[in-house]
Amino acid sequence: MRAFKQPPILGKTLLGLAVAGTLGATQVQAGEVEVLHWWTSGGEAQAVGVLKELVEAEGHSWKDFAVAGGAGDSAMTVLKSRAMSGNPPSAAQINGPEIQEWGELGLLGNLDDVAEQGDWDALLPEVVADMMRHDGQYVAVPVNVHRVNWLWANPEVFADAGVEVPTSWDEMFVVGxxxxxxxxxxxxxxxxxxxxxxxxxxxVLSLGGSDLYRQAFVELDAEALESDTMIEALTTFKRLRELMDDGMPGRDWNLSTSMVIGGHAAMQIMGDWAKGEFIAAGLEAGEDYVCAPVPGTASDFIFNIDSFAMFRVTDDAAREAQQTLARLVLEPEFQSAFNQVKGSIPARPDLDMSEFDSCAQQSLADFQGASEGNTLVPSMAHRMAMRSDVQGAFFDIITNYFNSADMTAEQAAERLVRAASVAG
Structure with a gap:
């Protein structure tokens, strides 16, 4: 693999924004925005630093509240503790249906004024805008759109082994x-x-398509959850353990990505935040690493939308800082700079993508194609498809099955059905 290059330099973009922001900062009351998030890996930390600099350039202060943990489980535990004590942060990374759960508690602030000024209704794809509203009011702002069903590969490893990146599960096991x-x-x-x-x-998506996926993970349909296709998916899923190493238990996702970057491993199935690690290592898409849809999902798109929800604040300066944060998140300069570092695609589809890498350009094209073809589905694993309590039950069943020598696919399916019925 070629020598690492320095990560992309965003200085010129941020300098220009800082100058503009400083000029505008004299017109507003400076406040503090405390932001809870779980972006702590190398690529993620660099990405969130972009937003911090922009907020501070407008005269506000950013209080970082980072809680490590890939899918945000630890962050949500901390957030619930803070909220129950009456001291939530002013902004928090909250995704999917959990935005509605917090909205139902009456704890979220109203962003309609910012949304109207920025014309969010016209700007955002409907599937994105819907996630940001509670009772018809904007309470959160989208940062990006992630594709979850990506396969990342090291081309030098494949070349050395004399094999090609697999495009089916049968090929996956042979190549493995x-x-x-x-x-x-x-x-x-x-x-x-x-x-x-x-x-x-x-x-599940690769074997059952978007219809079965929605029936199982969005509608929690018992017939889909215990179908022959689901049994096949569970069986294939567990078989993938044969391709993994003994050091797998408990390993953080970015360490797995590093195994691919360093040439120790050939592939990883992970959302496109993994690309942020390749970017941070100075590698180029299509040359130093390969991105491909997970086998059997080329026309499908599992989406995960990162977003910041705003909690109610009474202080005028704090509210001004919140609204500044919300406005900045959807401005073109931030959307472009942030998502090129993070690995995702912009939440707004009207931006010039010529500066983005080939993986991002493919992701946007696939997002639009899946949206038109009705094969765009919300991520079960990343808080997009179901309530948090149901997701937690599904997580327990899936991981217990994956790590059990005795539990059968049929038994796992039965447990998923029971978990779904309790939720219903």
Whole structure:
């Protein structure tokens, strides 16, 4: 693999924004915005730093409240504790249906004025805008759109082993044996519940298509959850353990990505935040690493939308800082700079993508194609498809099945049905 280059330099973009922001900062009352998020890996930390600089350039102060943990489980635990004590942060990374749960508690602020000024209704795809509203009012702002069903590969590893990146599960297992024989870990993975669920939902989509996926994970339909296709997906999912290494349990996702970057492993199934790690390592898409849809999902798109929800504040300066944060998040300069570092695509589809890499350009095209073809589905593993309590039950079943030598696919399916029926 070629020598690492320095990560992309955003200085000129941020300098220009800082000058503009400083000029505008004299017109507003400076306030503090405390932001809870779980962006702590190398690429993610660099990405959130972009937003911090922009907020501070407008005269406000940013109080960072970062809680490590890939899918945000630890962050949500801390947020609930803070909220129950009557001291939530002014802004928090909250995704999907959980925005509605917090809205129902009456704790979220209203962003309609900012949304009207920025014409969010016309700007955002409907599937994105819907996630940001509670009772018809904007309470959150989208940062990006992630594609979850990505396969990341190291081309030098594949070349050395004399094999091609697989496009089907049958090929995956054949190629995996050859990669193992060549001295590589075929599939890098971190044995954490959310990572197990990330792989599992892609397998379900590949074998059952978007219709079965929605029936199972959005509608919680018992027939879909115990169907022959679901049994096949569970069986294929567990078989993937054969391609992983013994150090998998408990490994953080970015360490698995590093295994691919460093040439120790050949592949990883992970959302496109993994690309932020490749970017931070100075690598180029299509040359130093390969992105491909998970086998069987080329026309499908599992989406995860990162967003910031705003909690009610009584202080005028704090509210001004909140609204500034919300406005900045959707401005073109931030959307472009942030998402090029983070690995995702902009939440607004009207931006010039010529400066984005080939993976991002493919992701946007696939997002638009899936939207038109009705094959765009919300991520079960990343808080997009179901309530948090149901998701937690599904996580337990999926990861217990994946790590059990005794539980059958049929038994796992039965447990998913029971968990769904309790939720209903």
């Amino acid at each position: 044996e050859q990669l193992r024989a060549a001295g590589y870990v075929p599939l890098a993975h971190g044995g954490q519940p959310w990572q197990d669920a990330t792989v599992f939902e892609s397998v």
